[in-house]
Amino acid sequence: MIDNLNDFVSIQLVKNAKEALYIQLYNKLLKLIRERRLPPGTKLPSVRKLANCLSINAGTVVNAYRELEKNGFIFSSAGSGSYVSEHPLGVHSAVDYEVDTAKIYSTELLAPIKNTSAINMRSISLNPDIVSVSELKKVLIKILDRDQGRAFTYQESQGFFPLRESIAEYLKSNGIKTNAQNLQIISGAQQGIDIAARTLLNHGDYVFTETPTYPGAVAAFLARGAKIIDIPLEEDGIDLNLLESQLRKFHPKLIYVMPILQNPSGCSYSLKKRNRLLSLAHYYNTFILEDDYISELSYQTVPLSPLKSLDRDDRIIYIKSFSKIFMPGLRLAFLNMPECLSKKLLKVKYIADISTSGFTQRIFDLYLREGLWQKHVNDIRRIYNAQFDFAYNTAKQYLPAEVTWHNPHGGLSFWLKLPKRINAGELCSAAEKNNLLLTDGTGFYPHHTDTHHIRISFAALSLQQIETGMRILGKLLSTKDTPIK
Template sequence: MKDKLIEFVSIQLDKDLKEPLYVQLYEQIKLMIKQHLLSPGYKLPAVRNLAQNLQVNPSTVVNAYKELEKNGFIFSKRGSGSYVAEQVINTIDELEENNHIPIDLTDDLKILQGQKNVINMSTISLNPDMISIETFKQVVNKILERDKGYAFTYQDSQGYLPLRQSITQELAKKRINTTPEYIQIISGAQQGIDIVARAILKHGDIVFVENPTYPGAIAAFRSCGAKIIDIKLTKEGIDLVDLENKLRKFRPKLIYVMPNIQNPTGISYTKANCRRLMGLARFYNAYILEDDYISGLCYQEKSPIPLKAYDTDDRVIYIRSLSKIFMPGLRLAYLIMPQVLAQTLLNVKHISDIATSGLTQRVFDYYLREGLWQEHLNSIRSVYKTQFEFALRMAKKYLPKDIDYLKPQGGLSLWLNLPDRLNASEIIEKARNEGVIICDGAPFFVRNAPNKQIRLSFATLSLAEINTGIKIIQNITKD
């Protein structure tokens, strides 16, 4: 029985590029391995099968596999096929969490406890000790008292109405006017991206993404067979020249952006950039998917305005997580649906999982209504602001001057651009030998990752650990 090569459906090979096809294929499979889309022990498709799927000559696949084997990404068993190899570093490597990519922190803890000196600058998940268990307990108990068995019954597919009302009120503070009928409750931001992809993308449709961008979005778009085009970023936001050139050429169905504290770069779009982006999307008639990834952790006086607030003709689909910053494992987010897409999005949500946990929705509704959500966010923000500012000071003090980084308006990490003399993969390996785990920038690129970016996060670190970690990186990177 031949299974659909779902992991490979959206590999894009372009004969017009200078790079030979087999190198393109090599790079893309390598990235899939690095992104853990293909795990150690995974059996790669037979050459003939993959070649047929990609409509290339079998020799292209043979050469790509050879290159992968030479570089240790795969191994072959005589007469049995090729398999993804265990990657060089194993237990510690599993700590590398690429943004949303989940790991079982209980397991991590065990590993960490066995390796006391590890400084994990890779994870951007919150330090679990910062969550107020007491408040949560009280809220759950109150909800159970109040709603009894109804807290466990099926929820409306669109979401618990009181929660949708609370969200609408929160949004008004961010200059977004909408009504509960256009709010769809979802089980985390990733589900939102997936639902949007399934609702509007056909096989072969084009999606624009920022370069670099969130790998979970790339995977969702690819699973619908979409072609992905990456758009450059500048310090002001999306590169408008690159965007307009490509809009003219490719006419995308969807543009996926994170305009506030972009992941992974930390860039925030200026107001002018937002307005221009909206104008271009209107002119070229594309939907925009705004992933308001982490704007709750902005450390500026004024909280950032979402792109959705600039949306005058209902073309921005806005996704925001309610749980991410302090209870990511609870999987609760929402999206604002353009009127014309509402019914389709509702249908896809229903097919996906019928509805999001009613109990979780009721709990978060209570958090929002009673001001507890904002209170938590404020307390977490003030802790992280200190860490953030400390991390920036340490970076300024210790990092070599030719390592370039932006000062983001918020978030939990710094995105470093390395000079010619340094390579990301080497630094990551050296740092690991010193007990510091760093996130590789490669998985955030749609293709041809330049091996010049790393992300330093401080989500679970003490100030002392930030200090030690950055000093170790100083030692490794100094001229």
């Protein structure tokens, strides 16, 4: 680090060289900046001082400083001189600006969990040991034998046509009438949300979400520079009175909802709220982005149909992932697109990654056609219904009565409301020290307005682990001397 003017004397310039003096000076100063001998924030000597010190023309210094400033290495502050920039590489990026405000809470994916011996109530991925690989292996081999190298050729950007046909057929059983033309195969639900955001949102546009909601969606909306208005959930769905008054004020481009077994709350919309939401979207002329998060894991005898099945207006973009309750590693989902948006969505998908793996699409197509998907869903539903009942009963047994939750009719997790004296983040830290991983619910609130919810999941646990986890949690919630405020 250079402390005073004397150090600048070390700068050697060659008069009458091929390179102009100011360029030589530029390069010497740049070297000092890059080596952090002139760290960010350092004040540079005045033009006159440096010129005197190096016995050169003041104009040469002015030119070198101007060039450094134009290229972002230094900045000048009127009347006070020139300083080395904070980010001399110009890395103030789009993402910085827009997304840093959104904490992405799914840390389990950004970095692997270190404490692997802990009881993991954070993961909502199925226990890999109960997913049967043998059927899939047969399908894989069939595809390789059938399609050979063609299984790996480039794929039509919209998706493998036979798969789109299979999905259109499958959707009929969910009350959704569509066809291969209006389906777009994507690499997981997150990509669908991101593509919808890129298609519909410009900087400054409004998006409505439920609150709590999925933070990955919020991050995608913020990455477009959109503004989020979050509307509280009630037991039977979003607060429609508040929604309407906000619609009147803000005219959003998009309303993002999970009407069945919402993540993280587990709540599902009543039929009345579904219909009213649709008429409001119609009246206020906005699109709905329906994220069908996990509707197959409804343990009711008559499962709810997606909102899309009521969409006579063709204004719902319906996203469904096949990976959530199957194999997240496959990265496979689809969009059912309103006709008026399909061309635009297709374009954005193309720009994003050209196409989803054709190999995966061929595998899944056969898996659907052979009825293996339905069989898998039935198996998983049976297994997790038992897990759910067990988790519910142990929660009732071990958790203090002041902790409340809405009883969902399906899914892989509970959404617990803590008493006001307990902060969710602190509880999660304390739990981790006790070998129990929980999800702090704060990140599910787009503006982090609630710090008293946690999500606990039993997706990846054995019954014994569920019981141990609930016991530890119950103890932490009841003890007075943990670091919980």
